[in-house]
Amino acid sequence: MEQFIKDLIMLWATVDPVGTLALFTGLTAHLSPAGRRKTAVKATVYAFLILLSALVLGQLILKVMGIQLISLQLAGGLILFLFGLQMIFTNPEKGGGQQEPGHELAVFPLAVPSIASPGAIMAVILLSDNRVYTFPEQAVTAVALIIILLITCGFMLMAGRIFRVIGHNGSAIIIRVVGMILAALSVQLVMTAIGVQGWSRQ
Numbered sequence: 001m002e003q004f005i006k007d008l009i010m011l012w013a014t015v016d017p018v019g020t021l022a023l024f025t026g027l028t029a030h031l032s033p034a035g036r037r038k039t040a041v042k043a044t045v046y047a048f049l050i051l052l053s054a055l056v057l058g059q060l061i062l063k064v065m066g067i068q069l070i071s072l073q074l075a076g077g078l079i080l081f082l083f084g085l086q087m088i089f090t091n092p093e094k095g096g097g098q099q100e101p102g103h104e105l106a107v108f109p110l111a112v113p114s115i116a117s118p119g120a121i122m123a124v125i126l127l128s129d130n131r132v133y134t135f136p137e138q139a140v141t142a143v144a145l146i147i148i149l150l151i152t153c154g155f156m157l158m159a160g161r162i163f164r165v166i167g168h169n170g171s172a173i174i175i176r177v178v179g180m181i182l183a184a185l186s187v188q189l190v191m192t193a194i195g196v197q198g199w200s201r202q
Helices: 002-015 017-027 033-065 069-089 106-115 118-127 135-157 159-201
Strands: none
Touching: 002 017, 002 118, 002 135, 017 033, 017 106, 017 135, 017 159, 033 106, 033 118, 033 135, 033 159, 069 118, 069 159, 118 135, 135 159
């Protein structure tokens, strides 16, 4: 139970269901209620497949490719920073939040990098370290992941009611605030990666 609670807290912090709700509300303001529900479910499924793959194969893939977790953290921070800038400076009334041609909103930016964020991917890889955790303990992590994703999906399914309250102006404010938060988080990821790397050389 102690490990389960710890996993829940870590996954809640890295998946961030509340932050995902704010992003989802702003990006899907132009969709119909049915479209928002479909996007929410698909984004959750895509994120689950990505995080489950990281849970099962993450360490093996990184080891085969010779990639360190610090490198993944640095790359994820840079990607989040660019995405945060796009959210801040894009005008929602002129297409902000619209999905790009050939891309699906449920995949980018909802499933990645919002729900299956670099932090969430790193978290499930660390929590499934074969050198530290047994198979039953990794199964507990998988259960915690499913619970957090179900909560995230539930929040997104309630976005229609939230949007009726805040309106277009509210969604525009939310998307810019979340953009600022993502930009700050990305800087924190990069600084942490650089700091750990610098420390390891000493």
